[in-house]
Amino acid sequence: MSAHDSLDTAREALLIRKNLLSEKMLNMIDVAIWSYDLFSLEITIASEALTRITGYPVEKFAKFKEWESLVHEEDIPHFLEWSLTIRQGVPDQCEYRIRHASGEARWIQARVMPVLNERGEVSRYDGVVIDISSRKAMEEELHRSEQRYKSLFEFHSDIICELDLDGNVIAINPTAERITGERLLGENANFSIDDVFGADNIQLLKGYFERVMQGSSQQFEMTSRHKNGDVFHWEMKKVPIRVNNQVEGAFVICKDVTSKKSIEKALADREEQYRLIADNMTDMMGVIDNRANILFASPSCAKVLGISESFPGTSVIDYIHPGDQDRLRNDMSEIIRQKSNRLMRYRIVHANGSYIHFEALGTPVFGDDGEVNRIVFVARDISEKAKIEKELVESQARYRHSEDRYRRLVELSPVGIAIFKEDEITYINPSGMKMVGAESCGMRRETDVVKEWVHPDYHDYVRERIAATLKNGYSPPGEYQILHRNGRVIDISMTAIYDPEAASIQLMFEDITLAKQSQRTLIESEFRHYRLQASLDRFSHDLFGVMKVSQLERRLLREVREVMKTNRVSLTEVEHNEDKLCEIIETTEGCYLKIGEIRGRSYLLCIHDKPATLQITSQRVWLQTIARYVGVLFDNFLMIEDLSRELEQIAIPQVAPTWLLRLLFNLTENERKRLSQDLHDAALQEQIIWYRKLDLLMADDSITEEIREQLGRISQGLLDVVYQIRLTCNELRPPLLKEEGLVSSLEALFDFTQLRTNYSILFEAAHYIHAISEDQLIGLYRVVQEMLANATKHSFATEVRIELSSQLDRVHLRYEDNGIGMDYRKVKDSYQSIGIYGMKERVRSMGGIIDFDSTMNNGLVISVSIPAQD
The missing domain is CATH 3.30.565.10 (Histidine kinase-like ATPase, C-terminal domain)
Known part of the structure; x- marks a missing residue:
């Protein structure tokens, strides 16, 4: 292998490692990255985050329609609109909801970048999908919080405003405008702190605002007067707005407590009134709990009970009579059970050991749970009422027990008793029947009582009395005349009482015929005494000017003829007899009185008749009195005449010696003294006795006003006579002259x-x-x-x-x-x-x-x- 090949191999290996690393990193993040080839209609790139976001494997989205099926039905229109935009090669992002494999809705944010080829056509979509459900939930919560805050802000009954750091109003809720009547925000705003809170409160508000800016909340109250004159009472609270631990403004919450203050003032005034009433009322008022413990007692309680101790903390049962304590407990249980008022009566122990009867009204007071937790008592002293009720009960008992006895009393009463109803006598007792001469008693008399029984002269008077009884409920005693069955006229005194329950008139009447006759006799006697006394007074007064016996005789005969009502009166001298002086001697032809002895002969006052006046005792006393008075004068006149003749014979040319004058004057004074004593002991005392009898007669309620007036005039005449006799006595013999x-x-x-x-x-x-x-x-x-x-x-x-x-x-x-x-x-x-x-x-x-x-x-x-x- 050449070096060049080795280098290429190394580079490829490095590239693979980088791609694996990149893929691993993409799978680790929550952002889904995808790429969709429009020519192959395949997803060429898809991170694992896409499965985490949707809950579906990547293979489900090989077709674009499969993704569209995940879109929430409410967001499909929005999704299609967005798809149209990116198909036009315009990059765009969209937020919408999809249905997760679990069924829940999730929010995603999709960003799509269209890729164009050499011809300018969209050949691929590169996109990013982010799960924003959490953010959306936070935004939704934030939105709800904002809505709640907005509702609280705008619809709160208190004024809420937001101030910046300079104290300027940033936001204020509509309540402020409703309360103050000012346009505070928006167009035509005329907000003025001076107008709303008053210029006097500006410095106070600034002081509180400065303390809020230092980070401490402030709560206070203040009163303001609006420019229109309205007075507002505010409860103010200022809260600092902190952002990142920095004060960026303040919220001011102003609560209008004007109504609350008015209510509090009214409550305080009412409480003061109630306290004034409680402190000065005479009735006792108190509050107790369910266990009878006293929570409050008015000052009148101590006054009534005569104690000075404090009541709260004690039990009301301690002050109740032992015999009434169980009843109080039962009454309290009934008030709590029935949850209603209850009227009660007890005996309360006074400080001096006596018992006071009280009537109390218990009123339940309910707690928050609707149950009775306190009882208000208002009690008053009814000792007098209880005493009267007790006496009434005893009286009723006595009445029930003695009803038969009273019935017998009515039947046996000597006074007539009847019941008059509907113009008829429905009942009359035996005395009443006997009085009118009826045959039966206790039976209904269906007759016109006024016409049958009442004297015709009294018909109108009786009807007037009946009407007055019905109107006034009673009529005082009145005198009538009724007709007996045999025609005899009977005087009665009647009292009437109206019984509204039975709609009848109860009558009580008694026969006063004998009393009326005695009354008339007494009046005639009083008139007679008055005339006789006036005669004595007139006769004695006239004799002051009489100096001769012949004048005295003429005056005596005239007075006797006038008083005795006869002209056959004379004075006669007869041989001496043994008759007593001034004693009336009856004869077949009349009577005579010996007045005195004259030179061995008896001097008689003779009445040659038997007048009816002579049979009256007072007339006979008068005749004896005037005869005794004249007899004394006769003796004096005769003695004076004899002495005068003797003096004339002895010493006609001479003046009377002083010893004779003293003798004559002494004789005169002695006779004056004796006559004064006789008038005082006989005539004066007799007049006083008759005056007192007349005074007692005038006090009798059964006599009429007319007769009472006549008796009053007679009484005054008697007083005048008494006064004149006393004057005469004083002139005859001055009282206490020597003393x-x-x-x-x-x-x-x-x-x-x-x-x-x-x-x-x-x-x-x-x-x-x-x-x-x-x-x-x-x-x-x-x-x-x-x-x-x-x-x-x-x-x-x-x-x-x-x-x-x-x-x-x-x-x-x-x-x-x-x-x-x-x-x-x-x-x-x-x-x-x-x-x-x-x-x-x-x-x-x-x-x-x-x-x-x-x-x-x-x-x-x-x-x-x-x-x-x-």
Whole structure:
């Protein structure tokens, strides 16, 4: 072998080794390399990667149609279009899916390089096939992630925007435009941070942005006011965008929490209101768990129970009466089981050891699982209600037990009881039947009750009372007249009550005929007493001006005739008899009274008739009283006449001695004293007794208003008579004159006088120091009385001055008025001079002197001076 051949052999061997190495390397990579000869229609080169990519051996692809059969049916149009391009000799690549031998779809990337021959015709295809299924899967996942991100970005309810490193908005979702109403991106964008978040918040946003750019997320809240005045509350979160561990911008998530803040504020306000209510309510409110542990208790709980301890952490059962604890547990179990409200009643232990009755409403509170996990209690004190209910139950029990007893009581009641319904008496007890003279009781009376039983004069009144009872539910006691079956008129008092349940009127009536008769009798008696007392008062007043026995006799006869209603009255002197003074002696022709004894003969008041008035006790008492009064005056007048005649005979030209004057005045005072005592002990006390009886009668509810008014006028008249008798007693004998002294008695006299006169009295007694005798005390008092009587009747004065003083051993009394005065010489013998004469004689009886100083229209001055004697 030549060297040249050896060299060629070596080269061939090297080439074979290189080809094997190249083939081995091609088979090791995942890229399939192939070559297809169009003239031989064979694959001249195919790497093993083609089998790994398709799952088929290379021989399957000897025909081009075999490869076309692997193409995914959805990608065939795209594949044919691509095949047409490369057939035209244009190099191209295409990505499509094929069916792997396992049946799964795989993505491949095919690159084909057409090879042209010398004639410019495509003679071969050289191509590369790469399995890009993994890349396609990654791209698909990336695409889905982008879609999710886009959906999250565009449809998120919060504002999301992307900022670059300078804080410029790169992207922002549509929610921002919906919330703010601003066009933020795209055409006609008018985005302004100042407008959206407010100029006051710009520096705050910049500060947070700078911290985000340093790599830390920021979360904060802020409030902004839009330029249109709307207020927004935001929850802001800024997150840095990191790329390759470098911050390249930031995401800003802005959540509009305006509604949330409004709700939170409303909830806070509502919570404050509830807390205010809970803190100030009087009812107890609390929350317990399923084991009865107290979670919350209102302040009212401590107030009601009288304790200051904290309730949370304790059990509500600890505060319940031992007898009610099991019932509370059962009620709680029912609330949890039925999941509904429950009204309960318990007794709660107070701090002082007593028990309080409570009514509580338990309301379940549900957890997330729909089960009851808490119970809200609202309780109130019903101790009074429980007490009333207990009493009501006991009362009902008593009523049931005593119904028969009440029925018997109604049947046996002396008061008439009836039921009136639909214009008929449906029931009437025996007393009522007896009252109207009916024959049976307890039976329905189908009759017109008003016409049959009620007196015709009361028909309209009864119908009005029935209508008033139906309207008001009751009518107070009223008086009617009904007709007995025998025609007798009966007075009744009736009360009516309407029963709405039975639609009937219950009547209670009693016979007041005797009471009415007694009432009329009493009224007549009161009128009679009033007339008799007025007669006594008038008679005693008229006798003040009587000075002779003949005048007294005429006045007595006139008064007796008027009061006793008879003209056959006379005064007669008879021989002395043993009849008692002022005792009425009945005779066949009439009656007589011994008034007194005159010179051994009996002086009688005779009534020659038997008038009906004489049978009335009060009339007889009046006759005895006036006879006793006249008898006293007779004795005095006769004694005075006898003494006067004796004096005239003894010393006609002489002045009466002072001892005689003192005697006469003493006799007069004694008679005044005795008469005052008689009036006080007899007439006055009798009037007071009758006034009190009349007052009790007026308080009786059964009398009518008309009669009550008449009795009121009679009562006032009795008071006037009582007052006049007391005045008369005081004038006859001044009360406590000796005990109180002259000054105090005169002051009382002046006070009383000024109530009845129109002039003022100025009294001065600062210089009075003497203590005088009882006769002088009474004498000066009578003199002052006469002075005031003269001022009242004659002086027409507006001011009276009286001065009482002591000088050495004498007592001085000075009277002065500013009246019309008088001519003393002219009135000396006139009727007016009687009072002046009386004063002079009074002063002379005390050994004193009196002086008058007056002229017409210049007032009157009277000066009295008496010796001071103990």
